[in-house]
Amino acid sequence: MKFILTLILGFAFGTVLLATQAFSWFRIQQMFRFESFHMYGVLFSAIATAAISLIIIKKFKVKSINGNPIEVTPKKLDLKANIIGGLLFGIGWGLTGACSAPLYILIGLHYKIGIALFLGAMVGVYLFGIFDSRKKNL
Amino acid sequence: MKSPLAWYIAGPLIGLIVPLLLILKEKQFGISSSYRYLGSKLFKKVNYFNYKSESDAWQFQFAIGLILAGLIIPQLIDVEAITSLEANTSYGLIFEKIYSSSNILFFFIGGLFVGFGSRYANGCTAGHCIMGISQFSVSSIVSTVCFFIGGLFVSYIVIPFLF
Numbered sequence: 001m002k003f004i005l006t007l008i009l010g011f012a013f014g015t016v017l018l019a020t021q022a023f024s025w026f027r028i029q030q031m032f033r034f035e036s037f038h039m040y041g042v043l044f045s046a047i048a049t050a051a052i053s054l055i056i057i058k059k060f061k062v063k064s065i066n067g068n069p070i071e072v073t074p075k076k077l078d079l080k081a082n083i084i085g086g087l088l089f090g091i092g093w094g095l096t097g098a099c100s101a102p103l104y105i106l107i108g109l110h111y112k113i114g115i116a117l118f119l120g121a122m123v124g125v126y127l128f129g130i131f132d133s134r135k136k137n138l
Numbered sequence: 139m140k141s142p143l144a145w146y147i148a149g150p151l152i153g154l155i156v157p158l159l160l161i162l163k164e165k166q167f168g169i170s171s172s173y174r175y176l177g178s179k180l181f182k183k184v185n186y187f188n189y190k191s192e193s194d195a196w197q198f199q200f201a202i203g204l205i206l207a208g209l210i211i212p213q214l215i216d217v218e219a220i221t222s223l224e225a226n227t228s229y230g231l232i233f234e235k236i237y238s239s240s241n242i243l244f245f246f247i248g249g250l251f252v253g254f255g256s257r258y259a260n261g262c263t264a265g266h267c268i269m270g271i272s273q274f275s276v277s278s279i280v281s282t283v284c285f286f287i288g289g290l291f292v293s294y295i296v297i298p299f300l301f
Binding site: 019082 | 142150176205230252262267271282290291
């Protein structure tokens with residue numbers, strides 16, 4: 001049952017991304033060329049909604065459905081990884097117009113392109129895994 | 139549908155995924171850990187993938203929902219429509235054929251960057267840009283700025299060179 005709930009959330013999230021065209025190569029190019037406010041509006045209002053939600057959760061000590069307190073931990077700062085990884089991810093985002101969620105959406109929408117993208121991402125993650133494991137052994 | 143769902147409706151709906159996941163699943167929003175989760179099933183010999191992957195299993199389930207949305211929703215609404223005015227740009231012309239099979243290698247290579255970069259930066263647009271910035275996390279702000287620098291470089295320099 002938990003699986004179904006997560007799947008429905010993913011489906012709903014995907015539906016919004018599709019309806020607002022946030023998965024679209026065209027909209028992402030438009031964003032990076034500052035030719036439309038659309039994607040910026042989507043991102044800013046999404047961040048604002050999430051931030052307000054987090055403040056409400058904190059202030060009113062909202063509990064999870066299982067009755068547990070909700071704790072949020074920010075990702076650890078690692079300047080080198082955030083900068084180099086961020087630049088590389090940005091290059092991928094700019095090339096394909098797809099970040100992680102649109103990547104999965106494209107598997108459903110244009111399966112040949114989507115699967116190529118997905119396989120690329122998996123090889124990329126595999127290479128990162130090797131890189132990361134070596135880094136730790138040094 | 140000629141124009142996309144307005145940003146002031148879509149953005150807040152996207153933002154609501156953050157409290158929904160926290161309340162219903164006790165999870166922080168993110169998607170790119172689904173790659174690591176899949177890696178933990180496929181590449182067991184690599185250290186990076188030997189981790190408590192079950193905590194990321196939900197991201198894989200979430201991804202299946204995304205794939206299903208990509209299959210079903212385009213049957214109901216025209217998700218790729220752009221206005222003729224918009225199409226009248228250099229990249230508007232490219233867009234008409236960007237998803238054709240001849241670009242499979244291009245998307246594969248782009249995918250390499252998406253996969254490697256998102257895991258190196260420890261997050262993507264979901265985890266850093268939306269979840270991270272909404273916590274005012276420094277690492278997420280740095281990462282998001284770099285996402286944009288990478289994207290700007292590609293859009294202005296690489297894409298016009300390639301097509």
